Amino acid sequence: MSVPDSDSLSLGAAxxxxxxxxxxxxxxxxxxxxxxxxxxxxxxxxxxxxxGPDPERLSQMxxxxxxVVALLASLMVSGKLFASDFEDGSxxxxxxxxxxxxxxALAEVLAHWLGTGFLLSMVSPxxxxxxxxxxxxxxxxxxxxxxxxxCLTLIGAVGSALTVSIRRGGVLLSVIIIPxxxxxxxxxxxxxxxxxxxxxxxxxxxxxxxxxxxxLALAPLAIGAALRxxxxxx
Amino acid sequence: MWSxxxxxxxxxxxxxFSGNVVKWLLPVTIAVLFVGAFWGLLVAPPxxxxxxSYRIIYIHVPAAVVSLAGYYVMALAGAISLIWRIxxxxxxxxxxxxxxxxxxxxxxxxxxxxxxxxxxxWWVWDARITSMLILFFLYLGVVALFEAYENKAAAAKACAxxxxxxxxxxxxxxxxxxxxxxLHQPASIKFTGESAIDASMLYPLLLMITAFYGLFxxxxxxxxxxxxxxxHRQSSWVRQWAGFE
Numbered sequence: 001m002s003v004p005d006s007d008s009l010s011l012g013a014a015x016x017x018x019x020x021x022x023x024x025x026x027x028x029x030x031x032x033x034x035x036x037x038x039x040x041x042x043x044x045x046x047x048x049x050x051x052g053p054d055p056e057r058l059s060q061m062x063x064x065x066x067x068v069v070a071l072l073a074s075l076m077v078s079g080k081l082f083a084s085d086f087e088d089g090s091x092x093x094x095x096x097x098x099x100x101x102x103x104x105a106l107a108e109v110l111a112h113w114l115g116t117g118f119l120l121s122m123v124s125p126x127x128x129x130x131x132x133x134x135x136x137x138x139x140x141x142x143x144x145x146x147x148x149x150x151c152l153t154l155i156g157a158v159g160s161a162l163t164v165s166i167r168r169g170g171v172l173l174s175v176i177i178i179p180x181x182x183x184x185x186x187x188x189x190x191x192x193x194x195x196x197x198x199x200x201x202x203x204x205x206x207x208x209x210x211x212x213x214x215x216l217a218l219a220p221l222a223i224g225a226a227l228r229x230x231x232x233x234x
Numbered sequence: 235m236w237s238x239x240x241x242x243x244x245x246x247x248x249x250x251f252s253g254n255v256v257k258w259l260l261p262v263t264i265a266v267l268f269v270g271a272f273w274g275l276l277v278a279p280p281x282x283x284x285x286x287s288y289r290i291i292y293i294h295v296p297a298a299v300v301s302l303a304g305y306y307v308m309a310l311a312g313a314i315s316l317i318w319r320i321x322x323x324x325x326x327x328x329x330x331x332x333x334x335x336x337x338x339x340x341x342x343x344x345x346x347x348x349x350x351x352x353x354x355x356w357w358v359w360d361a362r363i364t365s366m367l368i369l370f371f372l373y374l375g376v377v378a379l380f381e382a383y384e385n386k387a388a389a390a391k392a393c394a395x396x397x398x399x400x401x402x403x404x405x406x407x408x409x410x411x412x413x414x415x416x417l418h419q420p421a422s423i424k425f426t427g428e429s430a431i432d433a434s435m436l437y438p439l440l441l442m443i444t445a446f447y448g449l450f451x452x453x454x455x456x457x458x459x460x461x462x463x464x465x466h467r468q469s470s471w472v473r474q475w476a477g478f479e
Contacts, residue, residue, distance in 0.1 A: 176375035183410040233388035
């Protein structure tokens with residue numbers, strides 16, 4: 001297979017290749033795809049065990065429980081985002097590439113999101129039944145998690161880029177990223193709460209969408225800068 | 235003007251300049267702090283509903299105001315360090331983070347102490363308290379990230395990125411928390427229009443806010459000076475200053 005000179009690759013082609021490369025890496029290790037879902041499933045199970053099985057109370061708390069657990073699942077996987085690239089040296093190659101690092105990193109983040117946040121929001125209605133979320137709120141839960149997880153992944157990627165050179169950076173990643181996740185959690189869970197009590201969730205979803213657009217525009221810049229700094233450190 | 239800014243980037247020059255600033259800022263800040271505290275805690279009239287317990291605002295409000303401003307100072311220093319690669323900005327950012335965190339902590343603790351007699355509870359999840367708590371977390375994140383990096387030059391750059399991301403986020407966090415829930419009384423100091431706080435209580439409060447700004451500048455500067463001396467402990471200007479040469 002002939003590999004064209006990287007200078008001649010257009011930005012779109014480079015983006016696509018980077019996306020495919022990370023996507024293939026995810027598919028080749030199914031555990032990375034399944035484990036976050038298992039984590040989501042199991043932590044959801046802890047809530048009825050800890051709070052008691054009263055269906056009334058559980059369904060009242062369901063939006064918050066589902067969103068908090070989704071946030072934790074996203075935090076858990078963000079740490080791994082750039083780890084393998086950092087270890088095997090491909091991150092240095094990315095930095096040397098003629099294409100802007102921010103765009104290449106964005107391709108990787110999007111592939112990562114498809115394998116984690118997107119999957120999680122697809123299956124979230126199944127788990128929502130476990131905690132008795134009213135049926136009419138299920139579409140909004142899906143939509144809010146779809147938008148919200150993309151936002152969480154983008155912000156998490158900034159944290160991951162900042163901590164990738166640090167040994168045992170996992171807890172540190174949570175410490176620096178959780179405060180930045182607060183607006184996403186508030187908008188997302190409020191949308192589901194509104195839907196569950198037949199209110200108007202659209203404005204909250206619109207706010208989430210605005211957050212997604214903003215982080216799509218700004219987060220790659222921060223990720224690119226952070227990756228270069230991490231390479232300096234490591 | 236430009237030559238002044240350029241000079242700020244030179245460690246020996248900044249060390250001498252900040253030494254002079256500290257020399258007059260220290261007594262002025264302490265004087266204002268004493269006058270403000272005396273006026274606020276003893277002279278100002280008691281509140282007709284809250285009695286004397288309201289007086290904690292003379293600590294609480296200045297700490298809260300300066301802690302938020304401190305984050306922007308930190309982020310600005312971070313931006314300067316990333317864009318112009320001035321090392322002094324790194325040192326300023328590193329010096330400001332723990333001071334801001336402590337001020338935020340003071341605001342939270344004094345708020346809780348005030349809440350107990352006034353609202354009958356140490357903690358409520360209202361909009362402003364929650365935002366303050368998240369600001370506290372943002373500060374702690376910057377401090378923790380700095381400590382985790384081995385290479386301190388890279389650490390400062392990483393903290394600069396993090397504090398800039400935080401700066402973009404702060405208005406969103408404030409607004410989102412505000413929409414999420416609000417039972418706090420509306421802000422009572424306004425610089426335009428009529429203020430809801432009486433002048434006899436307002437003036438000492440403004441004095442205390444000024445004093446806290448001075449205190450912040452002073453502690454950050456002294457922090458920076460300590461850092462500079464440590465970094466340049468081998469260089470001749472530090473050895474001269476310490477009297478070794």
